[in-house]
Amino acid sequence: MSARGTDWIPRFRALEAVRRVVLDGESLTVSLAEETEGLAAREAAWSRALAYATVRWYLRLDAMVEGMLERPLKPRDAVIRVLLCQGLAELFHFGTPDHAAVRETAELARTLQRPGAVPLVNALLRRALRERDVMGAAMNRTPSLRYACPPWLVAGIRSAFPDTWEAQLEASTLPAPMTLRVNLARSSREAMQRRLREAGHAVTEHSSGPAALVLETAVDVERLPGFSEGLLSVQDAAAQWAARLLAPRSGERVLDACAAPGGKTGHLLESANGDLQLTALDVDGARLGRVRDNLRRLGYPAAMVVGDLARPDAWWDGALFDAILLDVPCSATGVIRRHPDIKLLRSPRDIGALAHRQRQLLETAWTLLRPGGRLLYATCSLLDEENEGVVAPWLAATPGACCETLDFPGGVARPVGRSIPLGSEGMDGFYYALFTRGA
Numbered sequence: 001m002s003a004r005g006t007d008w009i010p011r012f013r014a015l016e017a018v019r020r021v022v023l024d025g026e027s028l029t030v031s032l033a034e035e036t037e038g039l040a041a042r043e044a045a046w047s048r049a050l051a052y053a054t055v056r057w058y059l060r061l062d063a064m065v066e067g068m069l070e071r072p073l074k075p076r077d078a079v080i081r082v083l084l085c086q087g088l089a090e091l092f093h094f095g096t097p098d099h100a101a102v103r104e105t106a107e108l109a110r111t112l113q114r115p116g117a118v119p120l121v122n123a124l125l126r127r128a129l130r131e132r133d134v135m136g137a138a139m140n141r142t143p144s145l146r147y148a149c150p151p152w153l154v155a156g157i158r159s160a161f162p163d164t165w166e167a168q169l170e171a172s173t174l175p176a177p178m179t180l181r182v183n184l185a186r187s188s189r190e191a192m193q194r195r196l197r198e199a200g201h202a203v204t205e206h207s208s209g210p211a212a213l214v215l216e217t218a219v220d221v222e223r224l225p226g227f228s229e230g231l232l233s234v235q236d237a238a239a240q241w242a243a244r245l246l247a248p249r250s251g252e253r254v255l256d257a258c259a260a261p262g263g264k265t266g267h268l269l270e271s272a273n274g275d276l277q278l279t280a281l282d283v284d285g286a287r288l289g290r291v292r293d294n295l296r297r298l299g300y301p302a303a304m305v306v307g308d309l310a311r312p313d314a315w316w317d318g319a320l321f322d323a324i325l326l327d328v329p330c331s332a333t334g335v336i337r338r339h340p341d342i343k344l345l346r347s348p349r350d351i352g353a354l355a356h357r358q359r360q361l362l363e364t365a366w367t368l369l370r371p372g373g374r375l376l377y378a379t380c381s382l383l384d385e386e387n388e389g390v391v392a393p394w395l396a397a398t399p400g401a402c403c404e405t406l407d408f409p410g411g412v413a414r415p416v417g418r419s420i421p422l423g424s425e426g427m428d429g430f431y432y433a434l435f436t437r438g439a
């Protein structure tokens, strides 16, 4: 891509999106959606890919910059540091030819009204090219730099998975697959696979679930045959275990207690072809709108409730539920390959606060379950603190709660519940624990 004409715009938009994450603490999803608005589809996709590569590797790239700067940049030049990281991402993780990456990154310094930074950008990127092997080897000795993951998170993953932590960190640096879920109540995996192939999509069956298909190349979901008719949804194979483990039966009263954006709500309904009395609860009304859109597309009904699970008096009619899915808010460290900004935005302090909240939500949800009913606790976290660290002490303190043994491929048994390590059979990292309530 050349800096002439308007070709510099997608690169500049990527920079703005990354700058908002790094310097303003915004989410990459939000900043990218805003920054790519108005771009043609191909340019927007290019911008997104560059921003993702930069954020995914940011901690490593920033350490490279730090090692090469002869004197610290002034606070007003913080954006130049972000620019340098983006230039390094283009050089080492994006496939832009070296000369173009250096020239275009330097040009962006001018666009930023920092012409004085052009020589620095040129010099530093060229030096990185010359010294990449030496610098790379030195950084690879430190796991947090090798995998561009903050040390506290490396330590948490290592302590939860002493045998597979490194494979999971490796997986966290790779783009995630686009996995689909076929609505088995209305079609079959074979039929959908045929339709997708006829439409020119290369697709394979996922080993971990009867409804899961993996696209070789991610595409705009609206272009997939069967999507608008509700025959297909986008959902990682690990997340597809939620509805399978809770296994709602026709006519049951089911609470999806933290429902938005509704991936699992739709799957729960598909499991009984819509024949559930399902309440989709979420504290965030705007996010609950996405559940509504999802269910409209799938053609299944549910009661939508905006409310705080921890305060049932405000929304609950007093009738106990047969089954509850408790997909709690969490650090989302199991999905860092999809949301690499988590590595920059989360801190260890957040984890303690989340664990406290998760325990509260679990305690409340339990009171809404009928005797003999079942509750599935789920997170997309890799950290013990949010998984068995929450459920094990709760289980010990809760008479009548019985933990079911879970056994499914791609997962590993935990002291309580079962984890899916990040990257296991290509899946996101997840944690599930299923409890039944004694009569």
Ligand SMILES: C[S@@+](CC[C@H](N)C(=O)[O-])C[C@H]1O[C@@H](n2cnc3c(N)ncnc32)[C@H](O)[C@@H]1O
Binding pocket: 257, 258, 259, 260, 261, 262, 263, 264, 265, 281, 282, 283, 284, 287, 307, 308, 309, 310, 327, 328, 329, 330, 361
């Ligand atoms: C991990 S997400 C759920 C993902 C969803 N189950 C799915 O599969 O699409 C957690 C959700 O919990 C909601 N949440 C957080 N605190 C809550 C509370 N106190 N009561 C109800 N919902 C809550 C958040 O708004 C967020 O939408």
